[in-house]
Each structure stands twice: as structure tokens, then as C-alpha cells.
Amino acid sequence: MRLTLVKPNLGRMEHSLYVDEGRMEPLQLGVLAGITPPGVEISLCDDRCEEIDYDAPADLVAITVETFTARRAYEISAEFRRRGRRVVLGGFHPTLLPEEAAQHADAIVTGDAEPVWEMVIADAQAGRLQSHYRAAPDARRTAQNGRLPNRELFRGRGYLPITLMQFGRGCPNDCEFCAISAYFARRHTFRPVADVVREIEAQDRRLVFFVDDNIVADHAAAKELFRALIPLRLRWVSQGCIDMVHDRELMDLMVASGCLGHVIGFESIEAETLEGMRKGGNLGSRFTGYEREIAILKEYGLQTWAAFTLGHDRDTPESLYRLLDFALAHKFTFAAFNVLMPYPNTPFYRRLQAEGRLLYDGRWWLHPQYRFNHAAFQPRGMAADELTAIAFDIRSRWNSPVAMVRRFLDPRTNLRSLHRMAIYWLYNPLFRRETFKKQGLRFGRN
Ligand code: B12
Known part of the structure; x- marks a missing residue:
């Protein structure tokens, strides 16, 4: 299975390049990659510094969405879905506003990825992606499930x-x-x-x-x-x-x-x-x-x-x-x-x-x-x-x-x-x- 992780940019600058020079590593995508079961081929696409290749082969596209990046994230999602790719949205904005996010994706995850991510991957592999995965807030769970983020994905991207x-x-x-x-x-x-x-x-x-x-x-x-x-x-x-x-x-x-x-x-x-x-x-x-x-x-x-x-x-x-x-x-x-x-x-x-x-x-x-x-x-x-x-x-x-x-x-x-x-x-x-x-x-x- 091929998984593409996407970090959207805020938007378009009127008089300058479409790049974010002061960009930091997208930790949430490193964490997602880190908790993805072995055997899944993962690639990262950072819209803040590179063009998105919508035609690259992908079985699942996962986009992290903040309120400030929602508009751009929905644009990206629409382009992928137009090409038949399945898209899952997660992060702050889909959690705060699930009804809106659900209109722009095949599936959404609300709350932290850790409790549900393996299920999302398994369902995507089996071709039975559900529309909404809810990570029940549970004070006892630990972030990252004891796993390390995959930082290899960040290498050579000028963070x-x-x-x-x-x-x-x-x-x-x-x-x-x-x-x-x-x-x-x-x-x-x-x-x-x-x-x-x-x-x-x-x-x-x-x-x-x-x-x-x-x-x-x-x-x-x-x-x-x-x-x-x-x-x-x-x-x-x-x-x-x-x-x-x-x-x-x-x-x-x-x-x-x-x-x-x-x-x-x-x-x-x-x-x-x-x-x-x-x-x-x-x-x-x-x-x-x-x-x-x-x-x-x-x-x-x-x-x-x-x-x-x-x-x-x-x-x-x-x-x-x-x-x-x-x-x-x-x-x-x-x-x-x-x-x-x-x-x-x-x-x-x-x-x-x-x-x-x-x-x-x-x-x-x-x-x-x-x-x-x-x-x-x-x-x-x-x-x-x-x-x-x-x-x-x-x-x-x-x-x-x-x-x-x-x-x-x-x-x-x-x-x-x-x-x-x-x-x-x-x-x-x-x-x-x-x-x-x-x-x-x-x-x-x-
Ligand atoms: C570090 C940080 C920054 C860094 C940049 C980080 C980066 N990589 O570029 C800096 C300081 C530059 C920054 C800037 C801004 N930030 Co900021 N930032 C954060 C902070 C503190 C941590 C982000 C992080 O790495 N978290 C660790 C990861 C592991 O956690 P996570 O992102 O929550 O991801 C988990 C879940 O949300 C979920 N998840 C997330 N994405 C996805 C995707 C999928 C598919 C799935 C399944 C699950 C999933 O699973 C993850 C693992 O549990 C967050 C607060 C926070 N607690 O997250 C604010 C936060 C994201 N920022 C926020 C804001 C507002 C901004 C600014 C707009 C501030 C401003 N006015 O300039 C700017 C804009 C940035 C931009 N896009 O240009 C808000 C967003 C609010 C919202 N409703 O969207 C937050 C929540 C802070 C807040 N107090 O409200 N930020």
C-alpha cells in the first residue's frame, strides 16, 4: 500500500513565491508515519515548499488540516479525489468542525490519530474505508503509542x-x-x-x-x-x-x-x-x-x-x-x-x-x-x-x-x-x- 502524507500551505502570497521560508518540520506527519504499520510505503508532500504531484500513485492520501489551512487542504483533497485517490483528513480543524471537513474527504479522523490510525490503514487496505473515525478522548492513552516519529521523511527539505x-x-x-x-x-x-x-x-x-x-x-x-x-x-x-x-x-x-x-x-x-x-x-x-x-x-x-x-x-x-x-x-x-x-x-x-x-x-x-x-x-x-x-x-x-x-x-x-x-x-x-x-x-x- 502507498500512503501520501500532505502538509498544506496557508495560501497564496500576492507578490512573492508560493513558499514558506521559515518552515518547520511537520511533526504530526512524522508521528503519523511513525505509527503506520510496517509494509506501507510512505511519501511526504509539503505544499509549503514543493509542487504536489497529484498523479503520483497513492492508495491513500492523508492531509493534516488546521483552520488556517482548511481552504487549501480542501483544494488539495478535491484534486486528489478528482483522480480517484481516497483522501483522509485529520487534525485540529476536522476535530473542531467534523461536518464541514467530512464534505471534503472520503474519511475524517477526529482527535488524535494514535487510537484509530491502524484501523484506518487496515480499512483502506481492505477497501472499506469508513467515513468517520473518532479517537475517544482518553486521559490514560499516551501520545505516539510509545513509537518514535519517522524523521527520515524530513531530510533534505530545508526545514x-x-x-x-x-x-x-x-x-x-x-x-x-x-x-x-x-x-x-x-x-x-x-x-x-x-x-x-x-x-x-x-x-x-x-x-x-x-x-x-x-x-x-x-x-x-x-x-x-x-x-x-x-x-x-x-x-x-x-x-x-x-x-x-x-x-x-x-x-x-x-x-x-x-x-x-x-x-x-x-x-x-x-x-x-x-x-x-x-x-x-x-x-x-x-x-x-x-x-x-x-x-x-x-x-x-x-x-x-x-x-x-x-x-x-x-x-x-x-x-x-x-x-x-x-x-x-x-x-x-x-x-x-x-x-x-x-x-x-x-x-x-x-x-x-x-x-x-x-x-x-x-x-x-x-x-x-x-x-x-x-x-x-x-x-x-x-x-x-x-x-x-x-x-x-x-x-x-x-x-x-x-x-x-x-x-x-x-x-x-x-x-x-x-x-x-x-x-x-x-x-x-x-x-x-x-x-x-x-x-x-x-x-x-x-
Ligand atoms: C509547533 C506549532 C507551530 C509552528 C509550526 C509547526 C510546523 N511544523 O510548521 C509555528 C510556531 C511556526 C506555528 C505557526 C502557526 N500556528 Co501553530 N502550532 C504549533 C503547535 C504548538 C504544535 C504542532 C505540533 O507539531 N503538534 C504535535 C502533533 C503530533 O500534534 P497534532 O498536530 O495535534 O497532531 C495530532 C492530531 O491532531 C492528529 N492529526 C493531525 N493531523 C492529522 C492528519 C491525519 C490524516 C490524521 C489521521 C490525524 C491527524 O493526530 C496527530 C497525532 O496525535 C500547535 C498546537 C498543538 N498542540 O498541536 C499549534 C497550532 C496548530 N498552531 C496554530 C496557529 C493558529 C498557528 C498560526 C496561524 C499562528 C499565527 N497567527 O501566525 C501560525 C501559522 C502557521 C502556518 N501554517 O504558517 C493553532 C491552530 C488552531 C486551529 N484551529 O487550527 C494551534 C492548534 C495552536 C493554538 N493554540 O490554537 N505553529
């Missing part, structure tokens, strides 16, 4: 030189807008530490991105992982909730194990806004505008990627620019200023729908007029176009050459060592290019 790996999945927080909470129903699970160590040892790189949604969701489990990482002499980055800083033992182990920094969802600097989005973990016992937390992050020399969401009900143009000032003042190594997105099947989406505030017929991800980074709902404190324009202006200012040099000058983080300086100057120009290149990009290719 960034960083290994993506997962320890835990999901997050116990309940943020109103988050697709993770909707997908995992607030469950957090993690793999046996020995499996993670085995996976690290089975690959060559010493720089790892743990793609966990919140690597410190379970402090005891995280400490066990960090202890095991110390002898491996890695350098690693991940994502985590800011409340981590209050556990000193956790922080000590984290840094001793080679942590360089995290993506941290600051979201907002207004306590009422954080309460409104149910981001309790950020408020702590007494909210001081993150001053204490940031001081601790810097004390440990961590290079933080601060993530903010723009367009909450209490946000005004002035409050958004205060966010920019806050980020510049703290000289974060990286920052993302994302317009809040109503992801399907999240509480935020349902609330906007009930309030009649969704734009683009409520399906921005498929709408031909929708453009990447544009507001897809009517905010309370400004017009939708104004939010789009302010978010872009803030990103432009954050990424201006002068701001980049000023942000660099932090002795506790970016100037801490030559390696830290290299990280700063390697990735900031890349993110700057991405900011301008992807703004206004249209989804899909046709």
Missing part, C-alpha cells in the same frame, strides 16, 4: 534546523478563545519521560522545540522531564504559562536542563481583560502587570517570546498601543501581536455568534474575501478594519530596525552570551520578513 518534539499535549487552562482547550477539553496528558529521552537520543540535533501547549502544566511531571534532560546537554525552547515563575525548583531545573526560553501567552496587561478571557493563571494571587514575573524570567536569563491577543472587548486603540510600549519596555526577545481569532467550536466563537458579531458569514477560513491577520469579527472598542490596521502597525513598529536594536540591548537575556545574541539576530529578521510577507495573504491557491 529550520530545530527538532520538534512533544512531551505533553493539551492544557488544563480554560481560556475562552483557545482552540487547544476546545480540542483537548482541558485535558493534559504527557508521555513517559523515558520515551522522550529515547526520542532525543535517536536524532542528531541538540536544539529542540518541545511543542507542548503548556510544558509546565503539571509541575511534578515537568520536573521529572527536566531532571532527565540535564545529562543530555540540550538547548531547548517551548511554550508555558507564566505562573511557572513562582516555583523556584521548577525554574532551577528548567534552566539547568538547557531551556533558552518560552512562548508565553501574556495576552493582555489589563486584569479585567484577563479575567474576561478566563486566563486565571496569568493573574496569580495579586496582579502587578507582570512586573514580578518578568523580573524572575530575566533573572534566569530566559529569552521570552511574548504573545499578545488584540481585540478583546475592553481593548481600545490606546490600550493596544500600551501593549506595544509594554513589550518594548521589557525588551522581549520576540513578540507576537495576533488579532484575536474566533476559532470554530470555541466558547469565544459561540459568544460572538450569539451576539451577531462574526464577519465573513462566520466562516472566515473559507471565505474568498478573508485575508490573513485581518479581524474576522466586530470588536467592541473599534471598527474591525481599525483593529486590523492597528495590529499591523504595532507589528511593524515592533519589527522596525531601530526597535530591533533597542530590544537587543538587554544584558540579562539577549546580551547574555554569544549564543543568545546569535539566536536574537538569526530569528528576529526572519520573523520580520514573515510579518510583512504574510500580511493580507489569501487562503488557498485558486
